[in-house]
Amino acid sequence: MLNWFKSLFKHRELVGxxxxxxxFSTSSQxxxxxxxxxxxxxxxxxxxDKRTVRLFEVPQPGIELCMVTYRAQMKTANVQVGTYLExxxxxxxxxxxxxxxxxxxxxxxxxWASYETPFYLMKGQRPDLxxxxxxxxxxxxxxxxxxxxxxxxxx
Numbered sequence: 001m002l003n004w005f006k007s008l009f010k011h012r013e014l015v016g017x018x019x020x021x022x023x024f025s026t027s028s029q030x031x032x033x034x035x036x037x038x039x040x041x042x043x044x045x046x047x048x049d050k051r052t053v054r055l056f057e058v059p060q061p062g063i064e065l066c067m068v069t070y071r072a073q074m075k076t077a078n079v080q081v082g083t084y085l086e087x088x089x090x091x092x093x094x095x096x097x098x099x100x101x102x103x104x105x106x107x108x109x110x111x112w113a114s115y116e117t118p119f120y121l122m123k124g125q126r127p128d129l130x131x132x133x134x135x136x137x138x139x140x141x142x143x144x145x146x147x148x149x150x151x152x153x154x155x
Contacts, residue, residue: 012120012122012154014067014152014153014154018069018150018151018152019150019151020148020149020150021058021061021068021149021150022149023147023148024148026038026041026043028056030043030055030056031054031055031056032054035048035053040143040145041145042143042144042146043144044141044142044143045142045144046141047083047139048139049139050081050136050137050138051136052133052134052135052136053133053134053136054133055132055147056147058130059128059129060129061127061149063126063127064121064126065125065153066121066151067120067121067151067154068089068127068130068149069116069118069119069149069151070087070099070117070147070148071116071146071147071150072085072114072116072146072147072148073113073144073145073146074110074113074114074115074143075110075112076106076108076140076142076143078109079108079136079141079142080107080137080139080140081137081138082105082137082138083106083135083136083137083142084105084115084134084135085101085104085133086100086101086132086133086135087099087100087131087133088133089127089129090127090130091127091128092128099117100117100135101115101116104117105137106142107140112143121154122154132149
């Protein structure tokens with residue numbers, strides 16, 4: 001366990017192009033259905049209050065020693081507090097760990113832009129489930145499209 005913890009702080013370099021683990025289109029049905037509808041070649045998410053919208057899960061992604069990235073295009077209308085991407089990685093026998101895109105929280109009214117949230121996996125760290133969410137800190141409307149999970153190898 002100590003070696004695993006130390007590995008979290010070891011500097012690693014990206015060594016290759018990003019590869020798609022899974023991409024989601026409007027034919028993919030989000031887990032949360034309340035306030036989520038297909039619109040503008042993606043999904044429209046209406047929020048009246050703080051909520052976490054469970055979008056997709058990727059079971060047994062078969063990845064390790066990489067930077068896994070949750071990427072999506074997003075636009076907003078009248079977002080009161082902020083909204084951001086959130087990714088959870090579950091590891092057998094160790095629990096769940098998250099990466100939140102707080103540094104890229106979006107509020108107000110914006111046009112389409114790309115956002116991403118990374119999570120670094122070291123050698124031997126193999127999640128058995130990855131969860132992709134959208135967190136709405138308050139009221140507003142968010143559109144998402146081109147949702148994908150990517151992996152970029154680490155040395």
